[in-house]
Amino acid sequence: xxxxxxxxxxxxxxxxxxxxxxxxxxxxxxxxxxxxxxxxxxxxxxxxxxxxxxxxxxxxxxxxxxxxxxxxxxxxxxxxxxxxxxxxxxxxxxxxxxxxxxxxxxxxxxxxxxxxxxxxxxxxxxxxxxxxxxxxxxxxxxxxxxxxxxxxxxxxxxxxxxxxxxxxxxxxxxxxxxxxxxxxxxxxxxxxxxxxxxxxxxxxxxxxxxxxxxxxxxxxxxxxxxxxxxxxxxxxxxxxxxxxxxxxxxxxxxxxxxxxxxxxxxxxxxxxxxxxxxxxxxxxxxxxxxxxxxxxxxxxxxxxxxxxxxxxxxxxxxxxxxxxxxxxxxxxxxxxxxxxxxxxxxxxxxxxxxxxxxxxxxxxxxxxxxxxxxxx
Amino acid sequence: xxxxxxxxxxxxxxxxxxxxxxxxxxxxxxxxxxxxxxxxxxxxxxxxxxxxxxxxxxxxxxxxxxxxxxxxxxxxxxxxxxxxxxxxxxxxxxxxxxxxxxxxxxxxxxxxxxxxxxxxxxxxxxxxxxxxxxxxxxxxxxxxxxxxxxxxxxxxxxxxxxxxxxxxxxxxxxxxxxxxxxxxxxxxxxxxxxxxxxxxxxxxxxxxxxxxxxxxxxxxxxxxxxxxxxxxxxxxxxxxxxxxxxxxxxxxxxxxxxxxxxxxxxxxxxxxxxxxxxxxxxxxxxxxxxxxxxxxxxxxxxxxxxxxxx
Numbered sequence: 001x002x003x004x005x006x007x008x009x010x011x012x013x014x015x016x017x018x019x020x021x022x023x024x025x026x027x028x029x030x031x032x033x034x035x036x037x038x039x040x041x042x043x044x045x046x047x048x049x050x051x052x053x054x055x056x057x058x059x060x061x062x063x064x065x066x067x068x069x070x071x072x073x074x075x076x077x078x079x080x081x082x083x084x085x086x087x088x089x090x091x092x093x094x095x096x097x098x099x100x101x102x103x104x105x106x107x108x109x110x111x112x113x114x115x116x117x118x119x120x121x122x123x124x125x126x127x128x129x130x131x132x133x134x135x136x137x138x139x140x141x142x143x144x145x146x147x148x149x150x151x152x153x154x155x156x157x158x159x160x161x162x163x164x165x166x167x168x169x170x171x172x173x174x175x176x177x178x179x180x181x182x183x184x185x186x187x188x189x190x191x192x193x194x195x196x197x198x199x200x201x202x203x204x205x206x207x208x209x210x211x212x213x214x215x216x217x218x219x220x221x222x223x224x225x226x227x228x229x230x231x232x233x234x235x236x237x238x239x240x241x242x243x244x245x246x247x248x249x250x251x252x253x254x255x256x257x258x259x260x261x262x263x264x265x266x267x268x269x270x271x272x273x274x275x276x277x278x279x280x281x282x283x284x285x286x287x288x289x290x291x292x293x294x295x296x297x298x299x300x301x302x303x304x305x306x307x308x309x310x311x312x313x314x315x316x317x318x319x320x321x322x323x324x325x326x327x328x329x330x331x332x333x334x335x336x337x338x339x340x341x342x343x344x345x346x347x348x349x350x351x352x353x354x355x356x357x358x359x360x361x362x363x364x365x366x367x368x369x370x371x372x373x374x375x376x
Numbered sequence: 377x378x379x380x381x382x383x384x385x386x387x388x389x390x391x392x393x394x395x396x397x398x399x400x401x402x403x404x405x406x407x408x409x410x411x412x413x414x415x416x417x418x419x420x421x422x423x424x425x426x427x428x429x430x431x432x433x434x435x436x437x438x439x440x441x442x443x444x445x446x447x448x449x450x451x452x453x454x455x456x457x458x459x460x461x462x463x464x465x466x467x468x469x470x471x472x473x474x475x476x477x478x479x480x481x482x483x484x485x486x487x488x489x490x491x492x493x494x495x496x497x498x499x500x501x502x503x504x505x506x507x508x509x510x511x512x513x514x515x516x517x518x519x520x521x522x523x524x525x526x527x528x529x530x531x532x533x534x535x536x537x538x539x540x541x542x543x544x545x546x547x548x549x550x551x552x553x554x555x556x557x558x559x560x561x562x563x564x565x566x567x568x569x570x571x572x573x574x575x576x577x578x579x580x581x582x583x584x585x586x587x588x589x590x591x592x593x594x595x596x597x598x599x600x601x602x603x604x605x606x607x608x609x610x611x612x613x614x615x616x617x618x619x620x621x622x623x624x625x626x627x628x629x630x631x632x633x634x635x636x637x638x639x640x641x642x643x644x645x646x647x648x649x650x651x652x653x654x655x656x657x658x659x660x661x662x663x664x665x666x667x668x669x670x671x672x673x674x675x676x677x678x679x680x681x682x683x684x685x686x
Contacts, residue, residue: 215471217437219488220461375437 048315061109200279391445474516
């Protein structure tokens with residue numbers, strides 16, 4: 001055995017030549033870290049602020065106004081709606097439009113004046129405990145501070161000692177703030193998106209690399225037939241995978257499943273097809289298997305980071321939320337947490353179901369438009 | 377009108393001005409081909425001359441940039457889907473699924489063409505091509521000759537009226553090539569039209585007619601004797617122990633268009649008989665060299681055409 005620097009150099013030169021020819025690969029090698037830097041750097045916030053909140057006010061008094069003003073001014077809460085109907089506010093919580101409901105009860109102002117320490121009811125959607133934790137710990141001080149300025153004259157005495165009201169916090173849907181309850185359903189979304197996109201991203205690319213694509217085109221199969229034929233078997237694989245994850249969730253992680261499993265199965269099917277359509281679209285775009293894999297990575301990264309799985313969705317800046325809204329994982333994450341933990345029914349999940357359907361349709365159409373019926 | 381219809385009915389392939397442009401390169405340049413039904417046509421030409429591109433346009437795998445015509449009486453521009461159903465196309469590179477067995481490949485093809493009584497069709501085709509014993513073998517494990525036989529079986533399955541074979545025998549041993557051509561002739565006897573591209577002269581000579589394409593242009597066509605006669609070529613063959621050194625001497629001499637070895641013999645060809653005779657004359661009496669005139673063969677003609685084009 002001998003060792004030659006010249007031979008190493010020969011291989012090195014060849015590798016560089018090949019690297020330079022494959023522009024797309026090179027672009028992705030530089031692009032992916034940049035994207036990660038942006039996502040981690042700007043989009044992710046471990047201390048989420050501006051969380052959507054509904055305030056239900058049943059008291060016309062000044063103290064109630066001060067509480068609402070304090071919430072509006074705080075960086076943690078973004079008061080989306082002020083209503084006098086607690087039912088309406090709770091419905092918004094159920095549909096996932098808000099993360100908090102702050103309920104100011106009737107006679108709130110009068111009871112403070114009387115020193116009766118009225119209840120300030122705070123209901124939080126705890127399906128993602130990470131999203132609500134910081135805001136909840138801030139609310140007590142926030143309201144107490146706001147009221148302190150109002151407690152003047154004969155009421156100065158109320159400003160001393162404990163706050164003149166009593167914060168009652170209800171963690172809904174996940175009262176123990178069990179992180180697993182939110183992570184495991186989220187994993188269902190993430191694992192499915194990973195495997196489903198990977199399964200189909202090679203569908204046509206492999207045929208093209210092996211030379212069988214020409215043969216397929218020479219025979220009487222239409223693009224729609226090829227797409228459906230290639231996607232369909234993977235739906236079964238996705239179904240098996242979902243079943244395994246759900247069984248594990250139930251019996252190993254004891255995740256509550258209070259909603260309709262039939263509805264979940266329907267949403268799962270749509271979600272699986274949406275991801276398969278994405279993978280198939282990649283396979284019509286990629287020229288080789290490596291490119292297909294890179295496109296898949298490009299898709300999976302935001303699906304994990306911007307869907308609300310890894311970090312609270314509401315805590316991300318708006319542009320990141322906009323990207324997230326496009327991804328199927330974001331919507332499915334809400335659906336699966338909604339059905340399992342919040343007993344959401346069809347009306348509640350519809351706002352996340354139609355984007356999934358639309359996405360599937362768009363991805364499928366793009367794939368068909370990109371499908372070349374000839375070798376041109 | 378009626379005349380045009382009967383004409384195209386008799387011709388399996390009838391295209392005029394067929395053109396394909398890739399970027400700035402004209403791959404196929406206004407080619408006219410008219411192949412009568414039931415004939416076996418050889419499609420010849422150097423690598424990159426446009427044979428594969430032409431075949432792909434004929435079966436609808438490439439869009440036609442210019443020209444028009446019919447394949448089996450169907451318009452090649454607008455009816456390519458219908459053409460695909462009646463044409464058997466064998467790709468240059470083996471293009472069946474290597475992780476499927478022979479039988480599974482054939483069954484898949486039969487299903488795509490929606491053939492009735494699929495099982496009997498597959499059985500019959502396997503039997504016809506002697507693939508029964510190997511039907512469970514994976515296509516990827518087959519040697520070149522068997523792969524090519526399987527590919528032929530697959531493109532025969534739907535009883536096509538026209539076979540387009542793109543260098544079907546490249547890299548196949550002589551025995552397998554012979555067997556393959558026996559199949560081709562048997563099929564042609566049943567009325568099938570065959571267009572086959574090849575680099576082998578013996579195969580070209582087994583065709584009813586040949587068409588020679590060079591740099592995208594159809595240079596000559598006809599039966600083998602016709603093509604040879606059209607070339608107007610005169611060929612002398614020099615044999616003997618000493619001829620090996622003569623290649624350089626004869627190149628670029630007056631009257632000599634082309635010098636080249638065929639086996640151990642040196643072929644000297646040119647279109648100007650008088651000048652060629654004069655150049656050859658000194659060698660006639662040399663020790664150890666025999667000189668004789670020979671009818672030019674196809675290879676002489678083709679190489680001559682290729683040299684001429686330079």
